[in-house]
Amino acid sequence: MPSLTLSHVTKYSYRQPVAFGEHRIMVRPRESYDQRLIDTQLTITPEPAEVRWLHDVFGNAVAIATFDKRAKDLVIDSRVRLDHSPAELQNVDIERYARFYPFTYSSEDMPDLLRSIERQHHDPLRQIDSWARRFVAPGGQTDTLAMLSEMTAAIKREFTYVQRPEKGTQSPIETLARRKGTCRDYAMLMIEAVRALGFAARFVSGYVYNPTRRESRTGGGSTHAWVRVYIPGSGWVEFDPTNGIVGNRGLIRVAIARDIYQAVPVSGTWSGFPGSFLDMTVSVDITVDEDETVLQHPSLTA
Template sequence: MPLLTLSHVTTYTYRQPVSFGEHRIMVRPRESYDQHLIDATLTIDPEPADIRWLQDVFGNSVAIATFDRRAKQLTFDSKIRLRHEPAELQHVDIEEYARVYPFTYSSEEMPDLLRSIERQHHDPLRRIDEWARRFLNTSGPTDTLGILSDMTKAIRREFTYVARAEKGTQSPIETLERRKGTCRDYAMLMIEAARALGFAARFVSGYVYSPSARERRTGGGNTHAWVRVYLPGSGWVEFDPTNGIVGNRGLIRVAIVRDIYQAVPISGTWSGFPGSFIDMDVAVDVTVDDAVAARPRSVSA
């Protein structure tokens, strides 16, 4: 039950003072049975004229900031204190009817899962479908959790992780062809592959940390991305293809969405002379404290 301290600082730098439009900030971890906020602060410089909080359609916490002054630099500094209670793989308990693939989601759940089953990317030659079906057992019953676990580990084993600071995500086809990508590229490939097999899958944005010296995780220093798949009996289960792991050990959820464009950590506009923008710098640091449970205090942000 580790205690974590998270620091996420994003800085935009300009050649001369510019004015800022509305900014949307999504960096506050979600409260749940397995992650509990103790403290949360968001400091913005220059100080916004107004900041308000809301929950989006998926229940993610979003801050909306507006500004009334110009500046050469804009900084968002998020500090989080959080208690994490990771679940182990053996706690994935799938309903009897869904333990062997294929299965059909129940009539009660299907209406709410449909949009998470729909494909989001064109695949006219069915290349994603073909790749996904390689994980099916052609000589006997196919274990449902086994399909997804094998898919997660195959991406980790067969693809090359390459950090990329530029905005944007490769299409799943591009990732399949290039055999390399970032955590968000891997997540989108696995989501499309899972949906090709009829699973409800969602994109998750958050933070990754190494639970111990023996369990080193790839993807730190920035936000991290992985996948959630709905399995009857256990609900939404985490799969991290970048690290080849199943379960939430080492993963802190911030945003859960249907498609990646809905989970941008910080977005907004600025206006000024053309060419004013110099750079954006992102620094994420997660510190694991002693595994001592703390009593939650008031949360401010």
């Protein structure tokens, strides 16, 4: 069980002191059977007038900070120590009725999965549908896990990963046409593709690290993005199309949502003279304590 030390620092800089509105901060990893928080610290400068915590509709931990001081810089510094027990591919167990595609979710699960099956992006020419269907065996049953694993591997194999510091995400159709994108673009493409096949899928935001010196991971920035698909028997299973892997080895979950816009790490407002904003910088450092492997991503969200 690797023990990790994680630092995530976000800094906003301004030409002159500005006033800060409410800020919503979602950088605390989720507690689960496979990741256990040992210690967490959230330091905000200038000191907020109030910080309150809540769980959103997906159970993500969110800090809400309000301010009564003006300043030229806003620094949000999150420090976390956690134990991480990643799930391996061979541990994915599937109910007999769902081992081959197509299948239908049970009547007990379907009411709670419907919103995660709904498509989020228009596809008038059914381009995403056609691309997703290439992974389905013609005229017969398709192994469910093998199909999802191959789709994950195909995105890594056939698309070119590029970093894009600007905010926003390509539409799945744009990613399919351009054959390149960021981790968040890949995640949204795969989510729409598996939803086109009738699967429930969710967007995951978190951190990526190298589990050992022999392994490497692509992606990152301030956060990494991947996909969760609901598979009867194992529940929500992680698929990382950027790295072509199944399971959460090297992946630390922070936020889970139906859509990417529900999983923004930091959001908020400020008021002051026009043109006051200078820049935003993000630095993420993850240390694997057992072998002192370090991964650093000093950039914006990929």
